């Protein structure tokens with residue numbers, strides 16, 4: 001197909017499915033398309049930084065280095081980062097990304113993740129990106145796993161492969177929104193298993209959509225480390241406030 005026809009098709013698609021703001025879902029102006037947010041949402045959306053917990057990456061007070069959980073309990077993963085604060089419009093955005101088939105957000109989120117943590121990912125010399133797996137039946141019902149969509153977008157941009165057949169989610173764990181840290185931990189016990197024993201990774205980056213208490217990343221990291229992985233890092237699109 002020649003370039004001219006490709007161009008015409010691209011503009012038809014754009015007319016039929018205009019790019020919309022990730023946060024408020026309004027049609028974007030041309031200059032707003034790169035960031036994925038309209039002008040007014042771009043002002044409202046809050047990134048995590050500049051004051052974040054040095055271990056889990058959630059926002060902390062100006063003179064704190066670690067959040068309460070990291071000060072007291074610690075984690076199985078080595079370090080984690082999140083891009084946005086899970087507040088206001090970002091909650092709607094994450095809902096559409098998860099349930100509304102807005103897989104197109106994956107690239108935009110990956111762009112923002114790399115802008116903020118590209119160097120950090122490079123420094124860690126990650127072998128492979130592993131999205132937090134979804135229970136098979138659930139994935140079939142929903143059609144996709146949003147963590148996997150984000151992982152694939154990241155992979156394209158940083159050139160690190162994605163491995164989504166290394167670890168499996170054994171049960172459809174109950175929704176954890178209402179559970180505290182201890183109950184979440186219990187809920188996740190034996191939730192994941194390594195299913196590929198013929199490969200060995202040294203450094204893994206686990207990716208997920210929302211970081212809340214870190215219990216999911218912890219459990220995946222624990223299973224990976226039991227399986228011989230040396231260092232496990234986490235990267236999430238949003239982090240909730242505790």
Ligand SMILES: [Zn+2]
Nearest residue numbers: 021024038041
């Ligand atoms: Zn907007």
Ligand SMILES: [Zn+2]
Nearest residue numbers: 053056067070
């Ligand atoms: Zn922390």
